[in-house]
Amino acid sequence: MIHIKFDRNKDGTIHMFTMSGHADAGPHGQDLVCAGASAVSFGTVNAIAAICNTELDVELLDDGGFLRCRVPEKLDDETYNNVQLLLEGMLVSMQTMEEQYRQFIHIESKL
Template structure:
């Protein structure tokens, strides 16, 4: 199962997200849930970098199955608002996957 943990600040903005595990919904290399989660999460990280000129603090597992990203604390307000919008969009997409494939992905917020 893929586990997604969203960590929020007191103001409810996203501080970080962590994605770990494998869905196991299909054979390795043909797992549509893993592919969808990877596309959404890496697409969001790349969009933040390209559109906001912002690098998240990233930790990745060597063999896949783990991604943790932290939003820098020193962003100006306008940039942070753009980053937050992209992260909330990612969460909407991940929740859509969870709604259809809840047996393979679980999202938690703290």
Template sequence: MIHVTVFRKDKQITAFELSGHADSGPYGYDLVCAGVSAVSIGAVNAVMELCDTNLEIEQGADGGYLHVTLPKGLPLEQLEKVQLLFDGMLISLKSIELEYSQFIKIVNK
């Protein structure tokens, strides 16, 4: 199962972590894994490119782990853009969770 943990402070996303594997299909044909990967990596790339924000990123060697932390002290306008993109990511991940809840679980901390 893929576990998504969203870390918040004052309702703002400060970090998120994805761990585990969906195992919803054979290697290379796991649609849940592919969807979660595309959504999360796409959001990270969008934040870095569109918001000119350097994120702290940790990845596991086997592809089953991603931890992303926002830098502290972002200007308000930049922070709002980052939040909007990460909120969009969460909406997409929740859509996947709604359809495939046996393979992905999202929690907020």
């Protein structure tokens, strides 16, 4: 199962997300849940880099199955708000997948 955790600051903004595990919803290379979660997460990281000119602090295991991204500190307000908008969009996309594939993906979002 893929576990995704969004860690929030006291003001509700996202400061980090972690994805771990494997969906095992299909054979390796044909797992649509894994492919979808990977596409959404890496697409968000790449969008933040391209649109916000901001690199997240990324930890990634070579064999897959683990991704942790932290929002850098001391961003200007406009950049920070744009990063937050993209991360909230990622959360909504992941929640949509979770609704359909609850047995393969679990999301936690808390302060």
